[in-house]
Amino acid sequence: MTRLLFQGVPGVPDISESLRITSNCFHPERAKRVERPVDAFPLTADHCSLTTAGAADKLHEECGVVAIHNHPHAAREAYLALYALQHRGQESAGIATADGARLANIKGMGLVSEIFTDDVLAKLPGSMAIGHTRYSTTGDSALLNAQPIRVDSTKGLIAIAHNGNLVNLGNLRERLERDGAYFQTTSDSEIIVQLIAHSSAGTLVDAIADSLSQVEGAFSIVMMTRDRIFAARDPRGFRPLSMGRMLNPDGRDTIIFASESCAFDLLRAEFIRDVLPGELVMVSEDGVTSRQYATGVPQSSCVFEHVYFARPDSRIFGRWVQESRDQMGRQLARESGVPADVVVPVPDSGVTAALGYAEQAGLPFRMGLIRNHYVGRTFIEPEQRVRDFGVRLKLNPVHNLLAGKRVILIDDSIIRGTTSRKIVRMVRGAGATEVHLRISCPPTISPCFYGVDTPSKRDLIAANKSIEEIRRFIEADSLAYLSLEGLLQSVQDEKQTGYCTACYTGNYPTQWVDVEEILPAAATI
């Protein structure tokens, strides 16, 4: 049964986890929350304990965000944009709207289409909206941590949603608690709102800038008050966030922000530009204004967005993802070509790189593995039986394309290695005479602290085994990864965007990381 939380929704009892931060700036004794989380509002099917079969051996993006300013059906537009961003998180989703006076918020567990039926969308009035879709690890996927979070603070009602992960959370939380803050969620968004509420800055926009300059890590944020929308990226620009617009007959544009530009296409909006690293953009009745709240920090945008997360029809960090993946495939063919009969992608994310590889190598490209797109939130975890079954549920070999062939298999990553082994066995079982696995990025040797759910170092196969040992484990005839230089060359353009490559190098662009997580495997066992 899908459980929803309602806050400030006209005609619906205010069953809410609304946070109220009172006038507590530097006065701990006065800091208190007057509302407590209550049980969620039960509606239809509960998907909280369901998960994607076979998903355990892939990395997951944490979130996607959207914001809409000046549209008569802002909630519906936010819904469509979230629909386009569903690949960035499938566990919970939320939309908050504002109509100049009220700020309503509805969120629930499940897919965007499961939560936001016509009836639910009708309860979200207003010409402004922000939205969020979230992936989170088991145990941390409570409805309370779903976003947007709606907060009643000394600076007024604020709704906030973010994509990414703060790394100086503990320190900030400790300091805020000493100042009287009382936390109700484990969400990074709440830290940011608490910082805004505790800021001594005179205006809301100054308080937001003040708050953002204190947090370290990865965040692309959208925020909304009763009459304004804010959008910001962290100073290093880890996560993407783009700005677009719809031209309206009355001359007042609808302004849109989204994690990926593919959301603009569904809305028939045009891409304007990326929100810059360290930039805070404000949209109000008076138009769009912007300020750099942080400067001089080297950019380190997540290169794995280009490798895997973002949709190939998106333009992120100033570059088409499709173009990057095509180049990765071509470079992989140049670096590690092998005599073969056919190039086969592991769908869907391996497809574009495989096309590039095949063209560069002069080999036929064949869809030798077919993905079942209807396998999704079907089975209850944790059940080992399901995990073992997962790959066969998701992928099926096309025997007549593989039988008697020397196959080059293209995938975007090997995390634990178990899924890759099952796929190699599947292709061989369909009659392939040789299976050569090629990976369109370098070996993943270190966990991510910037919004991507990665296993600890001890569970990353490439952190603990040589490439030859991995080849033997996955039972491939040969195995090769794209070099780091090859990857960076594939995503580069004239703007010379700086990229984070920490999961391939262990060199983290921020100071704060969890040392436990990056200890060598032997030391942690």
Ligand code: SF4
């Ligand atoms: S560590 Fe890897 S996944 Fe995380 S931000 Fe850096 S490149 Fe992206």
